[in-house]
Amino acid sequence: MTERWLVATTEYAGVTSYTGGIGRHYAALLPALAAQGAEIDLVVFTEGPVDVNATPGIRRLVVHRTGGMPRLAALLHRPRALRRAYLADTYDRVLVPEWMGLGALLPRDAPLVTNLATGVDLAHEISGLRLTDLPASSRPAVVLQSRLEARQVRRSAGIVAISHAMADRAERIWGRMPRVEVVRNCIDVAAVRHAAATRRPPAGWPGPDGPIALFLGRAERRKGVVDGVDAFARVAQLHPTARLVLAGAGGDDRFEPSRAALLDRVPSAARDRVTFLGHVSGDELYGAVAAADVVMCPSRWEGFGNVAVEVMAAGAPLVVTSGSGFDDFCTDGPDCLMVPPAAPDALAAALAAVLDDPGAARRRAAHAAAGVDRFAPAPVAADLRAAVDRVLSRVAIPA
Structure with a gap:
């Protein structure tokens, strides 16, 4: 029946x-x-x-x-x-x-x-x-x-x-x-793969004059947006041409950080290398993932983390946090880099490791992409x- x-x-x-x-x-x-x-x-x-x-x-x-x-x-x-x-x-x-x-x-x-x-x-x-x-x-x-x-x-x-x-x-x-x-x-694995291979990044995407770190998630503390911005502030000193793009809806500005407050956490010389896209819907999101040199999902705790699976399906290097839902499908080393939550120094070190050795990052991404069909x-x-x-x-x- x-x-x-x-x-x-x-x-x-x-x-x-x-x-x-x-x-x-x-x-x-x-x-x-x-x-x-x-x-x-x-x-x-x-x-x-x-x-x-x-x-x-x-x-x-x-x-x-x-x-x-x-x-x-x-x-x-x-x-x-x-x-x-x-x-x-x-x-x-x-x-x-x-x-x-x-x-x-x-x-x-x-x-x-x-x-x-x-x-x-x-x-x-x-x-x-x-x-x-x-x-x-x-x-x-x-x-x-x-x-x-x-x-x-x-x-x-x-x-x-x-x-x-x-x-x-x-x-x-x-x-x-x-x-x-x-x-x-x-996730719709086939659709994500197709969009990542065929779609361009959304309007406002930075030019190709430096490596791009992409933050995916709502601009809220629980999604690690403050930790991600603080980590980029450290990375920007090591990679002076690196850029940060934040893709995700804003949080409630009564108790979540505003864009101005987040920019204040970045050295003044690097603030023009930070781009806020806001909520990115549809296939443009996967075009952004494919265009990034590294994607970070630094949630302080995550129930599961669909976006991380989508990043894996799109074949992009990934950095996530440990101790929550990511643990069910992420392995530090073989398919991504994992850092403790609310640890900007460790997050910055992982981002820098990806930018310093893009070959190793691509190998991790390829290993991750090969295992996403179970999702x-x-x-x-x-x-x-x-x-x-x-x-x-x-x-x-x-x-």
């Missing part, structure tokens, strides 16, 4: 204007699930504009626009709307990330599997933010989101975490959980279906 899946998310490549790692993952994963016999209804909640012209593999797409809603109202609207969607039909599987607690109000007997990707408590913990650090007006919404996410996790029939680090961190945050399985994220949608979808079957067939036990 055909499995009926209900999936909900706040971002989805090809539908929402902003798409991070989870949005690209789901847009690659769901068509692969459909190809393996799943019938999928997708509910997308978004504050921005949408494009609903092409959603391959999706039987029914429902978009809820929450732009203009007060934040508290939107937080309550999303799980209520998903509950209505669930009750209006019959589903064998419900797959929902924990972000925003979209599944918090589903009935207790719903076949809910929470896909642990990141939650508000984890995001603030990594950033070093406490509730009292946030504007007073935003605190009620943060508390509500935290409670919705915790409720969803604890009421789930099973958990699928995107990495072993994510499963361990979730246990420390929420304590007792249903049975947990770990299944890696996927293609089809094998990940098969592993996910098997994991979901396992967690739904067993009673809740301590994680």
Whole structure:
């Protein structure tokens, strides 16, 4: 019999204007699930504009626009709307990330599997933010989101975490959980490779008058943007023609560093060699990766790190941090360089090592590119279906 899946998310490549790692993952994963016999209804909640012209593999797409809603109202609207969607039909599987607690109000007997990707408590913990650090007006919404996410996790029939680090961190945050399985994220390996080989870098890309270090990620402390800028400040003294490009949406400037504040951390003589691209969508991102001499993803902690797999598929030299989700698929030396998180000196040394020995860097990149097929949608979808079957067939036990 055909499995009926209900999936909900706040971002989805090809539908929402902003798409991070989870949005690209789901847009690659769901068509692969459909190809393996799943019938999928997708509910997308978004504050921005949408494009609903092409959603391959999706039987029914429902978009809820929450732009203009007060934040508290939107937080309550999303799980209520998903509950209505669930009750209006019959589903064998419900797959929902924990972000925003979209599944918090589903009935207790719903076949809910929470896909642990990141939650508000984890995001603030990594950033070093406490509730009292946030504007007073935003605190009620943060508390509500935290409670919705915790409720969803604890009421789930099973958990699928995107990495072993994510499963361990979730246990420390929420304590007792249903049975947990770990299944890696996927990327459209073929599409990334093609775009990296054929697409030009985005507008604003620097000229070819020096090596380029590319920072990929939101301009937030938890993504290591301060560490990346501080590392470049050191590299710029060793490589006077080196350039830094930052590709990623900006963070909340109430408690994340502004572009001006980041530039202040770079020696004045090197500031004109720093380029901020902002959010880069579509295939232009992979054109940027292919054009860079080294790509860094210096997150202070990462649940998985889709972008690092994309860098590997594109064949670019990679530097990442250790001690989180990158550990599941990165090996220091053979396929990338790994440094401790929040360690600008070590990050600078790794970047300089790539620029000093581009031959060795290219060999690591080639080794990494040869191993990314296991992150293609089809094998990940098969592993996910098997994991979901396992967690739904067993009673809740301590994680």
